Amino acid sequence: MAIDIKEIIKPENIVYKKSSLLTDNVMHYCPGCTHGVVNRLVAEVIEEMGIQEETIGVTPVGCAVLLYNYIDIDWQEAAHGRAPALGTAIKRLRPDRYVFTYQGDGDLAAIGTAETIHACNRGEKIVMIFINNGIYGMTGGQMAPTTLEGMKTATSPFGRDASHDGLPIKITEIVATLPGTSYVTRQAAHTANSVRKLKKALKKAFLNQKEGKGTSFIEVVSTCSSGWKLNPVDSNKWMEDNMFPYFPLGDIKDE
Amino acid sequence: MAKVQGAIEVNEFTCKGCSLCVEACPTDVIRLAKEVNAKGYNFAYMFDPEACNGCSNCAMVCPDSCITVYRVKLAETA
Numbered sequence: 001m002a003i004d005i006k007e008i009i010k011p012e013n014i015v016y017k018k019s020s021l022l023t024d025n026v027m028h029y030c031p032g033c034t035h036g037v038v039n040r041l042v043a044e045v046i047e048e049m050g051i052q053e054e055t056i057g058v059t060p061v062g063c064a065v066l067l068y069n070y071i072d073i074d075w076q077e078a079a080h081g082r083a084p085a086l087g088t089a090i091k092r093l094r095p096d097r098y099v100f101t102y103q104g105d106g107d108l109a110a111i112g113t114a115e116t117i118h119a120c121n122r123g124e125k126i127v128m129i130f131i132n133n134g135i136y137g138m139t140g141g142q143m144a145p146t147t148l149e150g151m152k153t154a155t156s157p158f159g160r161d162a163s164h165d166g167l168p169i170k171i172t173e174i175v176a177t178l179p180g181t182s183y184v185t186r187q188a189a190h191t192a193n194s195v196r197k198l199k200k201a202l203k204k205a206f207l208n209q210k211e212g213k214g215t216s217f218i219e220v221v222s223t224c225s226s227g228w229k230l231n232p233v234d235s236n237k238w239m240e241d242n243m244f245p246y247f248p249l250g251d252i253k254d255e
Numbered sequence: 256m257a258k259v260q261g262a263i264e265v266n267e268f269t270c271k272g273c274s275l276c277v278e279a280c281p282t283d284v285i286r287l288a289k290e291v292n293a294k295g296y297n298f299a300y301m302f303d304p305e306a307c308n309g310c311s312n313c314a315m316v317c318p319d320s321c322i323t324v325y326r327v328k329l330a331e332t333a
């Protein structure tokens with residue numbers, strides 16, 4: 001090689017490093033889990049915007065329950081599905097703070113459907129981050145409202161049957177119809193390109209909050225390799241082939 | 256045109272061997288080690304350092320923030 005590697009690995013040549021807002025705790029997520037990527041991006045956006053001291057996050061019940069151990073900001077832990085209600089209270093009491101919620105599909109689109117819809121309908125000035133991996137990851141891979149038709153889970157061993165369970169809910173399209181939402185988008189985090197786009201979307205959502213706009217809602221179509229029983233690389237492929245046609249990526253609303 | 260040379264450092268203690276960086280690298284720099292770390296994972300390492308251009312794609316997809324990316328511009332050679 002033209003140049004000694006020791007000449008390259010120097011602090012002045014760094015083009016990417018772990019966000020200083022991320023703690024030294026090793027994330028508990030399974031290898032390759034999308035939660036880790038999105039946790040990281042949230043930290044990067046807060047760091048780049050310089051709003052560490054002004055940001056309060058609300059963690060869900062689900063695999064992201066321990067998120068408060070990973071990003072060095074203020075947090076509250078909500079009961080299952082209640083993050084948007086708690087986020088509402090925090091933002092109303094502390095309108096000077098940036099408030100965001102972070103939830104899985106079981107949390108946001110099953111047990112917490114009412115909180116999700118009403119927070120969005122009221123146009124709460126918060127950022128809602130929604131990790132849609134089509135399954136209940138934490139509890140062992142049960143069917144979620146977002147589980148695809150025919151998809152096998154612990155509670156749909158023969159595949160989701162639409163005549164019995166209905167079709168997967170597109171909660172993101174539903175909240176986009178509500179006048180309270182200002183920005184609704186569906187993103188992914190499986191390639192470098194999609195990660196860069198998701199980061200832009202997250203930043204836009206936090207900037208919307210700064211401008212006092214209504215709810216910003218960001219879905220991230222995600223994998224759960226443990227629940228899906230695939231390795232992380234094959235999970236990404238499966239997501240592209242099966243999740244993206246039903247949950248297409250892109251902005252749904254931007255006002 | 257000035258050429259660039261990149262390099263990555265992988266935190267082999269926190270790497271979980273998910274292999275997403277191996278897939279993301281456009282120039283096949285990364286492989287998983289045959290040995291395992293304390294948690295039993297085959298961690299990622301630079302198998303072909305010369306091929307790295309410092310694009311940071313690997314770090315973008317890493318769920319565990321294990322990768323630091325470096326890049327230098329090489330002096331133009333006639």
Ligand SMILES: Cc1ncc(C[n+]2csc(CCOP(=O)(O)OP(=O)(O)O)c2C)c(N)n1
Pocket residue numbers: 061062063064080103104105106107108111131133135136137138139144224
């Ligand atoms: C009131 C209540 N009901 C049920 C549970 C069990 N429970 C824990 S996590 C979870 C679902 C998590 O799935 P999801 O929100 O999709 O998050 P993921 O783990 O996939 O990230 C359930 C049903 C609980 N903790 N509390």
Ligand code: SF4
Pocket residue numbers: 028029030033034035063133137138223224225226227
């Ligand atoms: S069970 Fe699924 S969602 Fe939970 S950490 Fe593992 S891969 Fe991620």
Ligand code: SF4
Pocket residue numbers: 261262263279280281282283284285306307308309310311312313314324
């Ligand atoms: S920085 Fe780019 S070229 Fe270098 S190892 Fe990472 S993905 Fe490959």
